[in-house]
Amino acid sequence: MSLEKMEDLHLEGKYLELGTKEVNGILMTKLISDNWDQIWSFQAKPDDLLIASYPKAGTTWTQEIVDMIQQDGDELKCQRNTTYERHPFIEWEMPPPLKSGLELAKAMPSPRTLKTHLPIQLLPPSFWKENCKIIYVARNAKDCLVSYYHFYRMNKALPEPGTWEEYIEAYKAGKVLWGSWYDHVKGWWDRKNQHRILYLFYEDMKEDPKREIRKILKFLEKEVTEEVLDKIIYHTSFQVMKNNPMTNYTTLPTSVMDHSISPFMRKGMPGDWKNHFTVAQSEAFDKDYREKMAGSTLTFRTEI
Numbered sequence: 162m163s164l165e166k167m168e169d170l171h172l173e174g175k176y177l178e179l180g181t182k183e184v185n186g187i188l189m190t191k192l193i194s195d196n197w198d199q200i201w202s203f204q205a206k207p208d209d210l211l212i213a214s215y216p217k218a219g220t221t222w223t224q225e226i227v228d229m230i231q232q233d234g235d236e237l238k239c240q241r242n243t244t245y246e247r248h249p250f251i252e253w254e255m256p257p258p259l260k261s262g263l264e265l266a267k268a269m270p271s272p273r274t275l276k277t278h279l280p281i282q283l284l285p286p287s288f289w290k291e292n293c294k295i296i297y298v299a300r301n302a303k304d305c306l307v308s309y310y311h312f313y314r315m316n317k318a319l320p321e322p323g324t325w326e327e328y329i330e331a332y333k334a335g336k337v338l339w340g341s342w343y344d345h346v347k348g349w350w351d352r353k354n355q356h357r358i359l360y361l362f363y364e365d366m367k368e369d370p371k372r373e374i375r376k377i378l379k380f381l382e383k384e385v386t387e388e389v390l391d392k393i394i395y396h397t398s399f400q401v402m403k404n405n406p407m408t409n410y411t412t413l414p415t416s417v418m419d420h421s422i423s424p425f426m427r428k429g430m431p432g433d434w435k436n437h438f439t440v441a442q443s444e445a446f447d448k449d450y451r452e453k454m455a456g457s458t459l460t461f462r463t464e465i
């Protein structure tokens with residue numbers, strides 16, 4: 162459906178709160194849960210590229226980098242449509258007439274680039290069977306939490322987040338949509354050497370985008386000139402993406418995302434958690450974090 166038609170829908174109120182329902186113990190929206198059989202039987206194709214992440218880890222940024230690479234640095238080609246339409250979000254379901262991720266994916270010619278937030282155990286098995294390339298992007302737990310909290314506030318399809326204190330507890334307990342951050346990042350990390358998975362970190366991308374984009378280029382078996390690489394860095398910078406309606410989610414009706422509450426492109430930097438956590442909250446979070454991440458070789462930087 163075109164953006165103009167979406168704006169004509171007068172969705173006010175209609176999409177508020179999609180509700181939640183678990184899939185195998187993982188909290189999902191009710192629509193995802195109710196359509197789970199279809200999502201689980203999604204047919205991946207060998208040349209599909211999947212961008213996977215826990216919510217708010219830098220998915221949209223990675224999607225834009227990948228599209229810029231695929232379009233050989235032509236930013237106008239990347240503006241052909243919104244992030245949501247260019248890269249179907251396979252499990253996302255909205256009430257009709259809005260198209261689900263599955264519908265968009267099925268209608269898309271190959272080679273497709275797809276998005277998911279699914280924890281590894283819920284990824285449709287056809288992705289493994291077809292040996293698809295997967296880029297996973299991870300972000301430190303505290304910045305993810307802060308970004309997710311503000312996203313819960315502005316995204317009217319999601320439940321109310323409760324107070325900041327309540328949200329911290331829900332996040333620690335994995336009782337947020339798409340489940341536990343801890344299980345998600347560890348689950349993908351533990352399997353990364355058994356499949357074609359490129360595991361990236363938001364903090365590394367922020368520190369040295371050129372170095373990280375080169376990793377993506379190698380993974381995709383693509384080469385670009387130094388000039389194109391610089392163009393990709395520029396057009397995928399936070400400020401440029403924040404002002405680009407095709408990447409900043411402002412084309413959605415305010416009944417879905419209300420950017421006056423908190424913009425989708427909010428701060429775009431590591432370490433913003435320091436502006437939210439009290440010292441006591443941070444210490445309690447770190448203690449719980451050490452327990453949940455004990456024994457894992459996976460480490461994160463909470464600032465750069």
Ligand SMILES: Nc1ncnc2c1ncn2[C@@H]1O[C@H](COP(=O)(O)OS(=O)(=O)O)[C@@H](OP(=O)(O)O)[C@H]1O
Pocket residue numbers: 214215216217218219220221222304307308309311312397398399400402425426427428429430433
């Ligand atoms: N180009 C670029 N550079 C740096 N940071 C960026 C960029 N694009 C998006 N962002 C920030 O990523 C956060 C949104 O994450 P996701 O895209 O994973 O969100 S979603 O799960 O797909 O809804 C959200 O983080 P916060 O600003 O901390 O809320 C975005 O601002």
